[in-house]
Amino acid sequence: MHPINLILMGFFFLGFTCSLHAEEAYLNYKTYCMQCHGMHGKGDGVNVPAMNVLPRDHSDNKYMMTRTNTEIYKAIKFGGPAVNKSVKMPAWEDTFTEEEIQQLVGHIRTLCCEQELVRGVNFR
């Protein structure tokens, strides 16, 4: 096989795994988070009328920029209380693998901080 074919194939698989990850994170967000955080992640899910603490608006750029990736990770894995927030944000450690949680953090960043991501901001 010509080396260029190998390189092309490499790119193909790289792109493939990337889009597959983004796809997986989106499926997870849709299935587990939308019920409270809403179809567009604006904290306006169908369960909101029953809640006395409003789910976080993940597209609120100003607020989300104050949170580090580590804090978002902890909130998802161990629930609201792990980052001094409400128990109304459940803990999902029983639901996801490490990798899936990391991917969800990445997905949330695309909901709030697209411009910063393009500029290459380090969220820690």
Added chain:
Amino acid sequence: MVIEAICEVEMRYSFLVLILALFAAPVFAGAAEGGEQFLRTHCASCHDLNGPAPQTIRQLWKRDAPDLFYAGNKYRREWLVEWLQKPVRIRPAGVNYLRHINSTPPKDQKKKAGRQYDVLWGEVLKPLKHVRLDRKKAEMVADVLMSMVPNYALTANEKLDTSKKVTLDDGEVLIDKVHGCLSCHQIEPGYGGYTGAELYTAGKRLQPAYMLSYIRHPKQWDPKIWMPGYPKMPEEDLQKIVNYLILLAKEDFNASN
């Protein structure tokens, strides 16, 4: 495009599994032949009678009705017999909430703290349409369902401690403020969230051992369900919650509404 191709393959594959599932002999532990046959012809088109529960999100989204293959580990027989004669909705947002939410609400949509939120729409707003059985058929079907117990290992070590008594008020505090179940579950018709099953009937619908096991590890029953697990909940709270649900189910909600 690649993903579409994969999905197509997967869809074809799951169709195969479906065919297999339809023809594979189910494990009914010595129930009446007539009842089995009845279930297979009248119920299998919507309900999974063979298992396993959906293993991926895509499979989960294709599910049209609750899995019944572990019915004998889950339901109380008396409730089954009653409900099959008078079926009513149990999940306010349907079996799959994603099919029944809409983000473009009508003009008269209420707001909360300045936000418009997603609303339910479609068939879940109408009364449930479901096969209705007469008492004799309901008894027969209940017998077969109660004999389907493949998840026995999950409930075998669960035991309700009835000494962990609670009042309705304390129970509500546990469900709402302490553990936040109320976001997804109703503890009174119209009071609570939509994406989980109603809990005000759970006590008479479900076996205590099932509730204890399910609340801690819902994923053991239904690997992709959108209820979080509570592996770290203190045993004391778990016992109290289940005792509360049993107490709650004795309330007469028709009288108060």
